[in-house]
Amino acid sequence: xxxxxxxxxxxxxxxxxxxxxxxxxxxxxxxxxxxxxxxxxxxxxxxxxxxxxxxxxxxxxxxxxxxxxxxxxxxxxxxxxxxxxxxxxxxxxxxxxxxxxxxxxxxxxxxxxxxxxxxxxxxxxxxxxxxxxxxxxxxxxxxxxxxxxxxxxxxxxxxxxxxxxxxxxxxxxxxxxxxxxxxxxxxxxxxxxxxxxxxxxxxxxxxxxxxxxxxxxxxxxxxxxxxxxxxxxxxxxxxxxxxxxxxxxxxxxxxxxxxxxxxxxxxxxxxxxxxxxxxxxxxxxxxxxxxxxxxxxxxxxxxxxxxxxxxxxxxxxxxxxxxx
Amino acid sequence: xxxxxxxxxxxxxxxxxxxxxxxxxxxxxxxxxxxxxxxxxxxxxxxxxxxxxxxxxxxxxxxxxxxxxxxxxxxxxxxxxxxxxxxxxxxxxxxxxxxxxxxxxxxxxxxxxxxxxxxxxxxxxxxxxxxxxxxxxxxxxxxxxxxxxxxxxxxxxxxxxxxxxxxxxxxxxxxxxxxxxxxxxxxxx
Numbered sequence: 001x002x003x004x005x006x007x008x009x010x011x012x013x014x015x016x017x018x019x020x021x022x023x024x025x026x027x028x029x030x031x032x033x034x035x036x037x038x039x040x041x042x043x044x045x046x047x048x049x050x051x052x053x054x055x056x057x058x059x060x061x062x063x064x065x066x067x068x069x070x071x072x073x074x075x076x077x078x079x080x081x082x083x084x085x086x087x088x089x090x091x092x093x094x095x096x097x098x099x100x101x102x103x104x105x106x107x108x109x110x111x112x113x114x115x116x117x118x119x120x121x122x123x124x125x126x127x128x129x130x131x132x133x134x135x136x137x138x139x140x141x142x143x144x145x146x147x148x149x150x151x152x153x154x155x156x157x158x159x160x161x162x163x164x165x166x167x168x169x170x171x172x173x174x175x176x177x178x179x180x181x182x183x184x185x186x187x188x189x190x191x192x193x194x195x196x197x198x199x200x201x202x203x204x205x206x207x208x209x210x211x212x213x214x215x216x217x218x219x220x221x222x223x224x225x226x227x228x229x230x231x232x233x234x235x236x237x238x239x240x241x242x243x244x245x246x247x248x249x250x251x252x253x254x255x256x257x258x259x260x261x262x263x264x265x266x267x268x269x270x271x272x273x274x275x276x277x278x279x280x281x282x283x284x285x286x287x288x289x290x291x292x293x294x295x296x297x298x299x300x301x302x303x304x305x306x307x308x309x310x311x312x313x314x315x316x317x318x319x320x321x322x323x324x
Numbered sequence: 325x326x327x328x329x330x331x332x333x334x335x336x337x338x339x340x341x342x343x344x345x346x347x348x349x350x351x352x353x354x355x356x357x358x359x360x361x362x363x364x365x366x367x368x369x370x371x372x373x374x375x376x377x378x379x380x381x382x383x384x385x386x387x388x389x390x391x392x393x394x395x396x397x398x399x400x401x402x403x404x405x406x407x408x409x410x411x412x413x414x415x416x417x418x419x420x421x422x423x424x425x426x427x428x429x430x431x432x433x434x435x436x437x438x439x440x441x442x443x444x445x446x447x448x449x450x451x452x453x454x455x456x457x458x459x460x461x462x463x464x465x466x467x468x469x470x471x472x473x474x475x476x477x478x479x480x481x482x483x484x485x486x487x488x489x490x491x492x493x494x495x496x497x498x499x500x501x502x503x504x505x506x507x508x509x510x511x512x513x
Binding site: 001002003004005006007008009031034035038039042043051053055102103104105106108109230231232 | 342343344346349362365366367368370373387388389390392393394395397398441459460462463464465
């Protein structure tokens with residue numbers, strides 16, 4: 001049995017009130033579906049005494065609109081997106097990613113904004129206070145040592161959100177609101193390589209919307225997730241690809257991989273593959289390139305060597321599925 | 325502390341609780357409805373599953389959510405069904421009867437959550453396929469049975485087959501609410 005620390009829950013009725021509450025209570029955490037925040041609070045991962053609950057905003061921020069591209073409210077639930085016909089038709093990679101998150105109950109509770117802002121995960125942090133104290137804690141909370149990378153100075157807890165690689169591959173952006181105004185940040189600039197806080201989100205800023213550009217609609221895309229069980233588990237690897245083809249030739253490539261370190265990565269240095277025939281050899285080559293740029297760590301309790309060996313295989317299958 | 329109004333199994337309850345009280349704690353320790361189990365207590369195992377629907381909705385009992393990671397205060401605008409509320413005035417729910425007849429339990433800890441997830445499935449889809457059953461129950465962990473008999477029980481409750489055991493446990497006489505589970509003899513592989 002794990003109890004929550006004493007909490008005062010603030011319940012704003014609008015986005016403006018919500019960001020004002022965040023500003024007025026430094027350190028306050030945002031509560032949407034609670035599927036990530038509540039267990040983490042039970043683990044004693046945050047010192048906050050204030051939550052800003054967004055339940056009152058769910059009418060305002062729970063929409064899927066086609067406006068140029070797609071606009072998705074941050075409080076869309078994961079199962080709502082997994083079942084959404086517009087998403088299935090326009091951005092199947094995102095619909096697939098949503099359909100593979102956790103289990104049915106968690107998908108019903110969890111939100112898109114919450115998944116994008118999911119705290120990083122590591123076998124040394126997602127544990128009870130007692131467990132962590134026995135090990136002298138770690139970099140991410142209460143300690144100074146990293147147990148994953150010897151001598152590591154930067155937290156490498158893994159970005160474990162499934163929507164992030166899918167939306168990265170689709171070149172999506174997020175709209176952030178703070179008391180000072182709002183800004184739209186491309187997702188590829190949203191994540192930071194530091195597991196302590198892996199986004200550019202300011203403490204009083206709220207992610208309110210995801211924007212997918214219309215260019216994503218015509219791309220051949222797919223999402224794939226490696227995990228031990230076919231449900232509930234966080235990813236041991238997750239990948240998404242979006243390809244543009246002209247005839248039988250590759251015109252553009254976007255491949256994102258998650259569950260490695262603090263941020264999901266877009267595979268770079270693959271522009272020379274543009275112009276190649278979109279076939280199995282191309283898929284193999286993309287897999288080899290991706291493997292060179294991805295280093296699975298022991299931050300996830302699935303053998304990193306196996307995950308590394310499997311990566312090119314998964315990329316090949318993913319690309320062939322997208323092209324099929 | 326604040327006064328919370330929870331609508332559970334058709335009754336309104338007032339509970340005084342601090343802001344961090346989870347729905348599961350309120351159910352188990354304030355309302356003494358200990359049927360919802362406290363397993364992992366962090367949203368993995370599904371033992372705390374309850375059904376919820378917006379207040380005032382009629383018809384089905386709602387969708388399964390996890391009570392251990394829901395704040396009790398956030399459940400005030402919901403109608404909650406726990407395992408204690410699954411049986412109707414006419415007796416056991418067909419799901420409950422089928423679980424007993426199929427021996428779909430061993431230690432029984434996962435069963436309240438399993439049966440509520442199964443109920444939510446059958447409310448939406450009265451003749452589910454095996455993959456649909458597996459998907460609907462994929463958020464509920466059972467460490468004893470290997471799931472085979474649980475899936476079978478859902479099929480029995482849906483009237484798709486009879487229990488496979490040669491000498492099924494004869495539960496109490498069929499009540500009106502579960503005639504479906506008792507009368508169907510056709511076996512669909």
